[in-house]
Amino acid sequence: MSTADAASFASAAPALVGRERELARLRATLARVLAGQGSLVLISGEAGIGKTALAEALLAEATSQGALVLVGRCYDLTETPPYGPWREGLARAPTAAALPPLPGAVLPPDRTGAALASQEAIIARVLAYLAALAAEQPLVVLLDDLHWADLASLNLLRVLARHLTATPLLLVGAYRADELPTGHPLATLLPALVREAQPARLDLRPLADDAVRQLVAARYQLAAADAVRLAAYLHDHAEGNPFYAGELLRTLEDTGALRPETGEIGDLGVVRLPALLRQVLDARVTRLGADAHHLLAIAAVLGQVVPLAIWQAVAEADEVTLLALAERAVAARLLDETPDGTAVRFHHALTRAALYEGLGALRRRGLHRRSADALLAAPHADPDAVAFHLRQAGDPRAVTWLTRAGERAGQAYAYLTAADRFAAALALLAEEPATRGERAWLLFRLGLMRRFNDPPGSLVQVEAAVALARSGDDQALATLARYHLAHRHCWADPSRGVPELTAVAAELDALAAGERAAFQRLAPPGSPPIDPVNVWGALLDWASRLGHYPTAQALAARIAALPESAGEVDARGRQSAVDHGLAMMHAVLGHCDTAREHFARHCAASRARGDLTNLATELGEWLAWVVLPYAADEPAEWRRLADECLAAAAGASGVLTVERSPGRVHLVAAWFVAGRWAEARQLAEEIRALEVTTQTTLWQDAYPAVLGELARAQGEPALAWALARAAFPTGPDRAPGETYFRTGLALQRLAAALALDAGDLPMACAWLMAHDRWLAWAGAVLGQAEGQLGWAAYHRAAGDLHAARRHAEAALAQASEPRQPLALLAAHRLLGELATTAGQYAEAAEQLDAALALAEACAAPYERALTLLAQAERCVAV
Numbered sequence: 001m002s003t004a005d006a007a008s009f010a011s012a013a014p015a016l017v018g019r020e021r022e023l024a025r026l027r028a029t030l031a032r033v034l035a036g037q038g039s040l041v042l043i044s045g046e047a048g049i050g051k052t053a054l055a056e057a058l059l060a061e062a063t064s065q066g067a068l069v070l071v072g073r074c075y076d077l078t079e080t081p082p083y084g085p086w087r088e089g090l091a092r093a094p095t096a097a098a099l100p101p102l103p104g105a106v107l108p109p110d111r112t113g114a115a116l117a118s119q120e121a122i123i124a125r126v127l128a129y130l131a132a133l134a135a136e137q138p139l140v141v142l143l144d145d146l147h148w149a150d151l152a153s154l155n156l157l158r159v160l161a162r163h164l165t166a167t168p169l170l171l172v173g174a175y176r177a178d179e180l181p182t183g184h185p186l187a188t189l190l191p192a193l194v195r196e197a198q199p200a201r202l203d204l205r206p207l208a209d210d211a212v213r214q215l216v217a218a219r220y221q222l223a224a225a226d227a228v229r230l231a232a233y234l235h236d237h238a239e240g241n242p243f244y245a246g247e248l249l250r251t252l253e254d255t256g257a258l259r260p261e262t263g264e265i266g267d268l269g270v271v272r273l274p275a276l277l278r279q280v281l282d283a284r285v286t287r288l289g290a291d292a293h294h295l296l297a298i299a300a301v302l303g304q305v306v307p308l309a310i311w312q313a314v315a316e317a318d319e320v321t322l323l324a325l326a327e328r329a330v331a332a333r334l335l336d337e338t339p340d341g342t343a344v345r346f347h348h349a350l351t352r353a354a355l356y357e358g359l360g361a362l363r364r365r366g367l368h369r370r371s372a373d374a375l376l377a378a379p380h381a382d383p384d385a386v387a388f389h390l391r392q393a394g395d396p397r398a399v400t401w402l403t404r405a406g407e408r409a410g411q412a413y414a415y416l417t418a419a420d421r422f423a424a425a426l427a428l429l430a431e432e433p434a435t436r437g438e439r440a441w442l443l444f445r446l447g448l449m450r451r452f453n454d455p456p457g458s459l460v461q462v463e464a465a466v467a468l469a470r471s472g473d474d475q476a477l478a479t480l481a482r483y484h485l486a487h488r489h490c491w492a493d494p495s496r497g498v499p500e501l502t503a504v505a506a507e508l509d510a511l512a513a514g515e516r517a518a519f520q521r522l523a524p525p526g527s528p529p530i531d532p533v534n535v536w537g538a539l540l541d542w543a544s545r546l547g548h549y550p551t552a553q554a555l556a557a558r559i560a561a562l563p564e565s566a567g568e569v570d571a572r573g574r575q576s577a578v579d580h581g582l583a584m585m586h587a588v589l590g591h592c593d594t595a596r597e598h599f600a601r602h603c604a605a606s607r608a609r610g611d612l613t614n615l616a617t618e619l620g621e622w623l624a625w626v627v628l629p630y631a632a633d634e635p636a637e638w639r640r641l642a643d644e645c646l647a648a649a650a651g652a653s654g655v656l657t658v659e660r661s662p663g664r665v666h667l668v669a670a671w672f673v674a675g676r677w678a679e680a681r682q683l684a685e686e687i688r689a690l691e692v693t694t695q696t697t698l699w700q701d702a703y704p705a706v707l708g709e710l711a712r713a714q715g716e717p718a719l720a721w722a723l724a725r726a727a728f729p730t731g732p733d734r735a736p737g738e739t740y741f742r743t744g745l746a747l748q749r750l751a752a753a754l755a756l757d758a759g760d761l762p763m764a765c766a767w768l769m770a771h772d773r774w775l776a777w778a779g780a781v782l783g784q785a786e787g788q789l790g791w792a793a794y795h796r797a798a799g800d801l802h803a804a805r806r807h808a809e810a811a812l813a814q815a816s817e818p819r820q821p822l823a824l825l826a827a828h829r830l831l832g833e834l835a836t837t838a839g840q841y842a843e844a845a846e847q848l849d850a851a852l853a854l855a856e857a858c859a860a861p862y863e864r865a866l867t868l869l870a871q872a873e874r875c876v877a878v
Contacts, residue, residue: 016057017218018211019050022202026058029200030170034065034138038164040197042190044177045204047350048243051174054204055142058172067138067170068094074148075304076349077356079384079405079421082152082414085143086126092339093133100128105412106156109380119152119413120651121610123159130160131167138168145349146175151185152414158189161197162650177203185416206240215245219260226265230258233268243348244277250333251280254287281334281354288328291317293355295325296334300346300355301367303385306335307343313374314367369393372401383408384421391424399425403442410449419449437477440468444481451488455696459488479507483530490542491696495738498542505535532562537577544584545701547741547778552585576605580618584625588742590781590818592630599626616648620666624702625742628669629782633821633857635674642670665702672706673822675861681710697740700727705746713862717754724751732770736777745774745783752790756797764794785815785823792830805834822863825854829867836874844874 016023022043029039043051059069072089074080081087083106091108103122104113116122133139143149143157161171180187193199207215213231216222222230238244252258257266285293298315299306312322326344329335334351335344346352359367372389375381383405390398406421426442429435447461462481469478483504490497509532540555556578583598599622606615623641631637649664665687671680684707687699704723711719724747728734732748748771755764771787774780788811795803808830815823832847848871855864 016050016053017214018207019054019057019204022054022204023057025200025202026054027061030058030062030065030067030140033140033168033170034067036166036168038134038167038169039171040161040164040193040199041170041172041202042193042199043172043174043202043204046178046241047176048241048348049204049206050242051176051204052144052348053242054202055144055172055174059140059142062138062140062170065138067140068133069140069142071142071144073144073304074146074150074153076145076148076353078303079388080148080150080153080417081382081384081405082150082409082412082417083156084150085146085153086156089141089143090126093129099132100125102126102129105414109382117609118611118613119155120612122413123156124610124612124651126156127160127163130169131163134167134169138170140170140172142172142174144174146173146186147179147184149186150414151416152409152412154185154189158193158196159651161193161199164197207242207245208240209235212238212240212245215242219249220258221260221263222265223263226263229268230265243350247277247280247284251283254284277350278354278358281351282358284332284334285355288325288332288334291321292325292329295322296329297355297359298367299335299344300352301359301364301389302371304349304352305338305343305345307378309342310371310374310378313377314370365393369395372397387421387424391428396428399428399438402428406445406449410445415449415451416453419446422446422449436468436472437474440465440472440474440477443468444477444484447481448484451484455488459485462488479504480530483535487538490538491698493697494542494546494740498539498546501535501539501542505532505539508532508535533559533577536562537581540578540581541584542581544581544588545740546737547588547744547774547780548737549585549589549778549780552581556582576602579605584621584742587625587629588778588780588782592626592818595626596622612648612651616645616664617666619645619648620664620702624666624669628673628822629820630818631821632673632860633854635857635859638670642667665699668703668706672710673858673860673863677710677714677862680706681714684710701740701743705743705750708747708750712750712754712757717757720750720754723747724754732766734770736774741774741778741780742782745771745780745786748774749783749786749790752794756793759797761794761798764797768794781814781818782820785811785820785827788814789823789826789830792834796834801834801837805831808834821854821858822860825851825858825860825863825867828854829863829870832874833870836870836877839877841874841878845871848874 026041029041033039043055045051059071063069070089070093072085072087074085086106087108090102090106091111093102101114103116103125104111105116105122106126107113114125116125130139130141143153146154146157149157157171157173164171175186180190194201209231212234213227216227216231216234220227220230234245234248238248249258252268253260257268259265282293285296288296295311295315295317299311302311302314308322308326311317312319315322326335326337330337330344333347336347337344356364368389372386372393372395375386375389383401387398387401387405390401402421402425406418406425409415409418409421422442422445426439426446429439429442431439443461444465447458447465450458450461462485466478466481466485469475469481482500486497486500486504488497489500508530536555536559540552540559543549543552543555559578579598579602583595583602586592586595586598599618603615603618603622606612606618619641623638623645627634627638627641645664645667664683668680668684668687671677671683684703687703688707691697691699704727708720708723711717711723727739727744727747728751732751734744736744748767752764752767752771755761755767768787768790771783771790775783775787788807792804792807792811795801795807808827811823812827812831815827828847828851832844832851835841835844835847848867851867852864852871855867
């Protein structure tokens with residue numbers, strides 16, 4: 001909405017009464033924004049309570065003080081496209097060479113925008129655009145009727161709200177609180193908005209009696225008794241609802257029961273609400289002329305915003321007649337003009353609802369079909385609008401247009417909106433052989449779009465798609481769906497998923513170059529690409545996670561040797577496909593500098609794509625796999641990575657919210673070392689609960705061992721044992737290569753320590769022997785020092801101090817090359833404790849001083865406390 005439009009609010013709207021307190025809060029918030037401090041305002045209340053009127057009063061004041069105003073609205077009785085209110089608000093936003101180009105996903109179909117590679121990139125670009133716009137002129141954005149908003153719009157709102165503090169931007173959201181049932185996306189979002197953005201919250205209540213009397217006094221010059229009678233009438237019939245009150249007053253004026261020019265009041269007896277409202281509106285519409293009800297009912301079918309050209313086509317009316325009616329309806333405050341003069345909008349959603357609900361079912365269907373045909377005949381047909389009308393008309397073309405709407409939503413990374421469209425299309429298809437192929441594709445796409453918010457259900461849908469594709473001899477779709485199933489099975493059960501992924505990779509390799517290129521184009525929007533480079537790269541990743549390091553190296557060589565015609569992945573994409581797996585592999589093999597290089601390159605690629613979700617994961621893994629093991633005594637480095645990880649997670653959006661961003665879970669280890677145990681425990685427990693609800697092992701390589709160590713240190717051995725046994729349900733004899741290797745090693749050491757705590761030396765020995773077997777099988781370096789420390793603790797408990805010292809010295813040597821500060825610290829401390837026991841107090845002091853220095857350098861308070869305790873024991877012994 002332009003500045004001129006906002007300025008018209010004050011003159012067109014009736015006096016705003018009974019909202020002095022709310023308006024004062026809004027003015028104070030606006031003043032802070034004009035001073036450079038961004039804010040979020042949430043206005044809630046029932047339909048007609050005055051949310052929009054209050055917001056528009058604020059917009060008028062903002063405009064008068066030099067702010068730029070943008071307005072985006074959400075609509076009922078229609079399909080809201082992804083980023084719907086943002087599309088509307090940004091459609092008339094300024095464009096200039098100095099401003100970042102807006103993504104196409106948030107622009108109307110007739111405007112071309114930048115194509116970006118992720119939802120994070122889309123949101124980041126919108127944030128950059130709004131920040132640049134606000135830097136030139138204070139900015140106010142109103143998002144009205146958010147209870148009808150799509151999920152992508154709400155995600156963008158949430159991320160923007162978190163970045164308001166230092167930007168002169170006032171974000172105002174209005175919604176009907178009584179239309180938010182449990183599970184509604186906005187109801188789910190509101191607690192996060194309140195927690196993260198600390199908005200000003202205005203919950204509008206019905207007008208008090210004094211406010212109703214002020215409304216009457218502001219509009220009419222009446223005798224005192226008549227003013228009291230009119231206010232009582234409004235109190236009884238409008239019940240404090242400003243919209244109802246306004247409609248009643250206009251009807252009383254139109255019927256002559258209320259004569260403003262003479263200040264006379266006649267008979268006020270009318271039917272009570274709610275039937276009254278429809279009668280009020282019907283009466284006002286009828287007074288516009290014989291054809292007014294018919295034409296406005298057609299407009300109500302078209303939507304809240306009514307393009308004049310489409311209205312004329314559906315109504316089969318001449319332009320002069322239609323424009324004359326539109327002018328009369330605007331004058332009667334039933335419609336408002338849009339700034340560009342090409343459309344009108346209903347002044348209030350209740351007006352449109354009353355007209356729409358007054359139509360018979362048969363007439364509605366016919367009008368919806370004609371509306372769809374008119375939209376299809378116009379340029380840049382909006383697939384959501386077309387699909388909505390065809391669906392309401394019962395027209396079989398709805399399947400095609402719902403699918404197109406789903407594809408558009410997928411391209412905008414609005415996965416749940418896409419899923420809704422695909423599910424609606426699927427529901428319209430009869431289960432007949434002729435529709436088998438179409439149903440298979442819709443099931444596959446539906447499963448992909450729901451893979452984050454409903455993992456178990458989405459697996460069922462993709463599996464059904466595979467079965468349908470095979471029964472219809474659609475090998476391409478069957479292979480494509482199997483590729484995605486294999487990915488999902490890897491996260492749920494690697495021992496099942498990795499062989500499946502290997503089979504798909506071999507099948508892809510067997511395809512000719514032309515077939516492969518055609519196959520790649522079959523992947524639907526919003527799904528991960530399928531290409532031999534990516535498939536073999538995923539296998540390399542899993543080989544590294546599971547400890548198959550020779551296999552990982554062979555896969556890296558295989559990817560490098562793939563011909564360029566193997567797919568559309570360029571050199572950077574080819575490198576990215578190997579970087580992640582090789583980073584993990586080199587970290588475990590002790591090549592810390594090489595691992596660091598691979599992690600840095602992989603993070604740079606995610607930054608370049610604007611993929612903040614993956615960036616958060618990669619930064620967290622870099623911290624957990626390289627920095628903490630090899631550079632824990634450089635706390636500034638690991639704190640920097642932790643901060644970057646948190647920032648990326650906070651900027652991530654969409655289906656992986658801040659709470660679900662997997663990158664944050666890798667901070668559990670950092671918080672444990674730093675002594676932030678409450679945060680580490682809470683984060684680990686949140687992720688553990690999330691794994692149960694999503695039925696995935698996605699985060700198993702990050703938190704179980706640390707949570708187990710926390711539980712052991714905090715006196716909860718039962719929880720620690722439960723975590724170890726979940727990874728080793730059959731005990732220490734489990735063979736390596738079928739589960740997360742690095743986590744498995746850590747849990748073996750935890751189980752050995754728990755057994756020693758319980759005095760069960762044979763069980764501790766079995767777990768330590770299993771740990772040795774796993775290290776030898778993989779050729780791993782990371783974990784060797786900790787394994788020797790485990791044996792030293794075992795022999796110490798068995799009373800063999802000589803063997804304990806030998807293993808502790810071996811741990812010290814292995815932790816020195818490559819250098820592993822935390823393992824070095826533990827080895828020095830254990831050697832100091834053993835020296836104290838042997839009465840070698842000078843050596844004990846030397847070893848414990850070295851341990852304390854490392855604890856200080858690592859900023860590790862728990863390790864420092866343990867070392868100070870050991871020093872105290874030495875002092876007592878001396």
